[in-house]
Amino acid sequence: MKKVMMGTEAATMAVKLARVQVVSAYPITPQTVIVESLADIIGRGELKAKYMPVESEHTAMSSCMGASLAGARTFTATSSQGLAYMHEMLHFTAGERVPVVMVNCNRALAPPWNLYCDHTDSLSQRDTGWIQYYCADAQDVLDAILIAYAVAEQALLPVMINLDAFYLTHTSEPLDVPDQETVDLFLPPYHASLKLDVNDPKTFSIVCGADLFSSIKYKRQGDTLAVARLWDQVAEKYNSHFNRLHKTVEAYRTEDADLCIVSIGTATGTIRLAVDRLREEGLKVGSLRLAMIRPFPLEGLQRAIAKVKHVIVIDRDVSFGAEGIVAQEVKAGLFGHRGDLKVTGFVAGVGGNDVTVDTIIPLVRQAISGYGNAVEAGMSLWAEVLP
Amino acid sequence: MVGIRFHGRGGQGAVVASKILAHAYFKQGLYVQAFPSFGMERKGAAVSAFVRLDSAPIVERGDIKNPDVVIVLDFSLLRKVDVAHGAKPDALILLNCKENENQNPIKGSFRVAGVDAVKIALHHGLGSKTAPIINTVILGAYARVSGDLALSNLLEAIETGVPVSPKQNMAAAEAAYQAVFRISGDVNAD
Incomplete structure (x- = not known):
């Protein structure tokens, strides 16, 4: 169905359509609309998910990592200073191989204090191991978040979907909202092959000596490089369902x-x-x-x-x-x-x-x-x- | 491409008005875009918002420098802001002002119309004397002078677009549709 929406509303809609199970976030302009409306729809029971309000972005990302390790489909959103505050946990989530999807609203880093569009916030996180996608319009936001979950859960890597502050977050424009049934066909529920489970205990975040370290990182490098092709393949599949192509x-x-x-x-x-x-x-x-x-x-x-x-x-x-x-x-x-x-x-x-x-x-x-x-x-x- | 620029004060609802207008034109089958010039402004500060309309998808973003239409929510802004800045020579400028002030406050070749949005808003119980809510009222006036926006589409967009009192907002917009007046140039207000 065609609707007029802001980029932030398109993001919220995508999270709902993806049937995300855990949301943990801390509000910051211009991302606030996303977390407020997610809290609303979870509160009203329109999305059956756990919303975890936290005291900081660092904890938001830590919560997402824990929830994702427990096998839940997780989401968070942030911007600028908030993303910078997550920095340590960005390395951790990518290294832990958890398929968290995050929206970052690209806003200038202070000082001087400024709320407007600038890409230095996310680009300065490019070496953390996150997949980074930059949206062109509100339709791209909605579609890319759905594609991101499919890619993240296949590659076991977290994905950051970036929205230009105001030019996208607060700009209303027409987009097509897919129906839930077709989204469910494209994006089935997430099944973690290895997860935190009290009945089947496993150790995550091991301590590792030099012998294994290089091999683990080398494996991750290969898996990360492969995402360029994987994204395009998943995008083709998305296109076959929805007739919209969003390639790399x-x-x-x-x-x-x-x-x-x-x-x-x-x-x-x-x-x-x-x-x-x-x-x-x-x-x-x-x-x-x-x-x-x-x-x-x-x-x-x-x-x-x-x-x-x-x-x-x-x-x-x-x-x-x-x-x-x-x-x-x-x-x-x-x-x-x-x-x-x-x-x-x-x-x-x-x-x-x-x-x-x-x-x-x-x-x-x-x-x-x-x-x-x-x-x-x-x-x-x-x-x-x-x- | 048609560009519409709103001038208002923080808290007056210029951003909501821009979204309602975009929705109304969307109902008429146009591609639309609404965008606030948003930021650190506080209540009472001069703010602006923008609407783009086109028969083809809109790829351009950002402020509209050369608008076809300018809608001014607060008459006192004229002392502070050059609302006609960059407007096209035949642009339509719609002011929230009293009818008995016959002088055209806008210099240039523009088409200028007015509506006493404060009076209409208060009559319909929208806001208070010190803070009347006039954003949907002025849209009703705009629907008349635009010549291309069906009042019914606007009213539907108001019904879904305002957070409170949709019926009062719709009634006030209808009243403004009737009450808009010409100040200067070729204005469709008869």
């Missing part, structure tokens, strides 16, 4: 492109409008949205830019002392694969600056000509910097 990369007008703008999150929609505008001027430009950042969708990226000569990366984030994080990822992924390729990285839209068509087009011109208003800082060019 999404290319737009790249077939004959000389130049490709790489981005994550909602800015991609606006970037495509800029692509259309630049195409009208005769510039062969395309757009590539990396929906997945971990594991890095290397094959999808390499395929999409096979004939491209120049890649522009728009980062709504930065790794201080280096450059935009997506630009780093793209360069690392293409090093040795395409030595002739030029990559220009921009930092734009951080802390809630609108990324508009009028932002993008001058950046593309600057990437081509070398002249423009974005200012250099290390390997990145920064837009929106006061003189």
